[in-house]
Amino acid sequence: MARVELVNLSKSFGEVKVLHDLNLTVEEGEFVALVGPSGCGKSTLLRIIAGLEDATSGEIVMDNEIVNDLNPRERNIAMVFQSYALYPHMTVEENIGFNLRISGVSKAEKRERARAAAETLGLTDLLDRKPSQLSGGQRQRVAMGRAIVRNPDAFLFDEPLSNLDAKLRAEMRDEIKHLHHKVKTTSIYVTHDQIEAMTLADRVVILKGGVIQQIGTPTELYRNPANSFVAGFIGSPA
Ligand code: ADP
Numbered sequence: 001m002a003r004v005e006l007v008n009l010s011k012s013f014g015e016v017k018v019l020h021d022l023n024l025t026v027e028e029g030e031f032v033a034l035v036g037p038s039g040c041g042k043s044t045l046l047r048i049i050a051g052l053e054d055a056t057s058g059e060i061v062m063d064n065e066i067v068n069d070l071n072p073r074e075r076n077i078a079m080v081f082q083s084y085a086l087y088p089h090m091t092v093e094e095n096i097g098f099n100l101r102i103s104g105v106s107k108a109e110k111r112e113r114a115r116a117a118a119e120t121l122g123l124t125d126l127l128d129r130k131p132s133q134l135s136g137g138q139r140q141r142v143a144m145g146r147a148i149v150r151n152p153d154a155f156l157f158d159e160p161l162s163n164l165d166a167k168l169r170a171e172m173r174d175e176i177k178h179l180h181h182k183v184k185t186t187s188i189y190v191t192h193d194q195i196e197a198m199t200l201a202d203r204v205v206i207l208k209g210g211v212i213q214q215i216g217t218p219t220e221l222y223r224n225p226a227n228s229f230v231a232g233f234i235g236s237p238a
């Protein structure tokens with residue numbers, strides 16, 4: 001079943017059109033990377049899917065239901081950003097559990113679920129630490145814990161690793177893929193790094209100037225780039 005579908009989706013800011021008639025279907029369990037140069041509309045598209053921004057025209061469909069009018073919480077989508085924005089005065093456990101505060105769950109259940117999320121991410125030994133006592137990778141993991149604790153139907157990642165150094169980036173890349181399978185979720189992963197996209201994703205969407213250039217598996221894109229932009233961008237020999 002299609003978990004997330006975009007149908008003729010467009011977005012303008014005032015007179016400026018930044019997303020042009022996008023059509024995309026993301027199947028349940030799929031890992032899709034959205035890649036393109038800075039300013040091509042990646043973050044705007046993710047924010048529209050998450051419900052943080054309205055589309056100008058077109059539809060966002062989740063599990064066959066049009067969700068354009070649903071707020072972020074009603075869409076049950078989790079978003080992970082590059083800036084972790086953890087609460088400095090709260091422990092790891094409190095940070096992870098924070099998103100449950102207004103869902104009406106009991107204190108005991110909140111604790112239980114925060115601990116389960118921490119275990120999934122290998123953070124069990126760090127539950128009582130404050131963010132300042134964590135490494136960059138650990139902080140990123142707490143941010144992911146905060147996202148998975150609500151059992152979202154889909155994960156949206158907006159360049160979550162761009163603040164990390166190269167070694168840690170490679171490590172966290174593997175961890176995100178692992179997490180995707182472990183919690184059996186659907187992921188849309190935005191990056192401007194084509195290598196990250198090609199190594200992580202089941203399918204890759206190439207965006208340029210708010211227009212989808214091509215959608216395909218990494219192998220398809222590499223072997224059969226639709227145009228010279230795609231070829232150049234992913235370093236295909238064609
Ligand atoms: P990316 O994430 O691919 O770098 P963005 O989605 O952030 O690109 O931006 C796409 C385009 O939309 C850019 O030209 C940007 O300046 C513009 N833009 C983004 N947000 C706004 C906004 N709130 N108001 C006006 N223009 C915006």
Ligand code: MG
Pocket residue numbers: 042043044
């Ligand atoms: Mg962006």
